[in-house]
Amino acid sequence: MKKTAQKFMMLAIERAKQAIEKGQTPFGACIVKDEQVISCEHNTVWDTTDITAHAEINAIRKACIKLDTVDLSGCVIYSTCEPCPMCFAACHWARISKIVFGARIKDAKQAGFSELIVSNEEMKRLGESSVEIVAGFLSEENIELFKLWSQNSEKRAY
Amino acid sequence: MKKTAQKFMMLAIERAKQAIEKGQTPFGACIVKDEQVISCEHNTVWDTTDITAHAEINAIRKACIKLDTVDLSGCVIYSTCEPCPMCFAACHWARISKIVFGARIKDAKQAGFSELIVSNEEMKRLGESSVEIVAGFLSEENIELFKLWSQNSEKRAY
Numbered sequence: 001m002k003k004t005a006q007k008f009m010m011l012a013i014e015r016a017k018q019a020i021e022k023g024q025t026p027f028g029a030c031i032v033k034d035e036q037v038i039s040c041e042h043n044t045v046w047d048t049t050d051i052t053a054h055a056e057i058n059a060i061r062k063a064c065i066k067l068d069t070v071d072l073s074g075c076v077i078y079s080t081c082e083p084c085p086m087c088f089a090a091c092h093w094a095r096i097s098k099i100v101f102g103a104r105i106k107d108a109k110q111a112g113f114s115e116l117i118v119s120n121e122e123m124k125r126l127g128e129s130s131v132e133i134v135a136g137f138l139s140e141e142n143i144e145l146f147k148l149w150s151q152n153s154e155k156r157a158y
Numbered sequence: 159m160k161k162t163a164q165k166f167m168m169l170a171i172e173r174a175k176q177a178i179e180k181g182q183t184p185f186g187a188c189i190v191k192d193e194q195v196i197s198c199e200h201n202t203v204w205d206t207t208d209i210t211a212h213a214e215i216n217a218i219r220k221a222c223i224k225l226d227t228v229d230l231s232g233c234v235i236y237s238t239c240e241p242c243p244m245c246f247a248a249c250h251w252a253r254i255s256k257i258v259f260g261a262r263i264k265d266a267k268q269a270g271f272s273e274l275i276v277s278n279e280e281m282k283r284l285g286e287s288s289v290e291i292v293a294g295f296l297s298e299e300n301i302e303l304f305k306l307w308s309q310n311s312e313k314r315a316y
Contacts, residue, residue, distance in 0.1 A: 050219050051228040051252045052210070061208050070209040070316055085281065086251065089244035092274050093316070094209045116250050116285030123243065127274030158228055158251065 005100065008032050008078045009138050013102075015042045015055070016080045016145050022047070025113075025157070026149035029055035029079040029087075031063045031072070031096075038075065039063045045158060055079065056087035060094050072096050080142045081108050082135065085116050088123045091131060098132040102142025111146040112157035163258060166190050166236045167296050171260075173200045173213070174238045174303050180205070183271075183315070184307035187213035187237040189221045189230065189254075196233065197221045203316060213237065214245035218252050230254050238300045239266050240293065243274050246281045249289060256290040260300025269304040270315035 008030050016028030019042035030040040041058035045051055056079055064070050072094040077083075081103040083091060091099055099120060109115040120133050149155055166188050174186030177200035188198040199216035203209055214237055222228050230252040235241075239261040241249060249257055257278060267273040278291050307313055 045228055049222050049226060049228060051222055051230075052215055052219060052248050057210055061210055064207050064209055068207060070203055070207060072209075084247055084251075085285070086244050086247035089242055089247065089274055090210050093242075093244065093272070095272075114251070114253075116247055116281070116287060118281070118284045122284070123274070123276070126276045126280070127243065129274060 004035055005078070006138065008037065008076075009080075009100065009102065009142075011037065011040050012055075012078045012080050013138070013141055013145065015040050017148065019043055019055075020145070020149045020152060023152070023154060026145040027055040027079075027081055029059040029077055031059045031075050031077050033067075033072075033075045038066055046156060051158065052086065054084065054087050056083050057090055060090050060096075064094070070094065076100060078137075080145055081105070082120055084108075085118050085123055088120050089127075092127065092129050096131060098134065100134040100137050102137055102139050103146065104136075107143050107146060111150065114158065162193055163236070164296065166195065166234075167238075167258065167260065167300075169195065169198050170213075170236045170238050171296070171299055171303065173198050175306070177201055177213075178303070178307045178310060181310070181312060184303040185213040185237075185239055187217040187235055189217045189233050189235050191225075191230075191233045196224055204314060209316065210244070212242065212245050214241050215248055218248050218254075222252070228252065234258060236295075238303055239263070240278055242266075243276050243281055246278050247285075250285065250287050254289065256292065258292040258295050260295055260297050261304065262294075265301050265304060269308065272316065
């Protein structure tokens with residue numbers, strides 16, 4: 001992976017840290033096209049009382065508005081955690097070309113989230129998706145986000 | 159199924175028909191709790207330039223706001239078409255108790271939508287979800303929606 005990939009993942013990580021500070025959950029996602037950041041969002045489930053407001057969904061919605069299209073072909077999404085099946089399928093619908101993630105769904109489950117444990121590789125295989133997947137990118141820094149979040153006494157999982 | 163279930167599915171079908179009239183795609187979803195309609199929405203992907211704005215996602219977002227909680231336990235969702243994996247996982251996150259649907263994901267694929275063909279039963283099994291699933295409810299009326307939509311010369315799939 002190029003150095004720029006590290007830079008974009010670090011932006012997603014910074015966004016996740018902002019989420020933790022704001023009492024949100026520790027997830028961030030950054031969408032990039034032609035080496036330009038299109039959107040970079042964190043999870044806002046508690047802030048907006050919207051169970052679908054995961055970081056990836058928020059980033060996809062914002063990117064659609066910004067690029068004025070529902071077709072995000074050519075975009076890469078950098079996500080601090082492996083997209084859950086909801087977010088993986090949203091990436092599919094948006095025709096995102098590549099998913100790069102850090103922590104695994106099982107790490108989120110272990111942190112207390114009621115995840116459906118279906119990996120991105122399995123979703124890709126079952127759904128015959130052509131999306132490219134890069135797993136475990138900067139995984140140490142990304143798993144660390146759950147530890148940071150767990151230290152907050154007012155943390156709430158869902 | 160009770161007669162009220164037919165009534166709720168017919169509301170979802172009516173909403174899907176409104177979507178077709180407005181140039182949207184032919185999907186509707188109705189969320190019910192204690193026999194009361196909480197939300198009833200259609201797909202607004204084209205209207206809002208939001209690839210995540212499926213009928214079920216719209217209905218879940220609205221129900222969360224209306225009930226002021228991200229926990230929709232005890233709710234039933236009536237969907238004109240089998241929820242795609244994005245919408246199935248959203249139902250899981252929202253802790254929706256039962257999913258009742260009409261047409262199948264393969265019917266949507268046949269109509270031109272780039273579906274990930276992973277059935278709700280398979281998602282439930284893989285993710286070890288406890289959601290109850292009722293498939294093929296009023297399937298004839300629901301499959302008919304795709305025919306109605308296909309007659310519109312300005313129809314657009316995604």
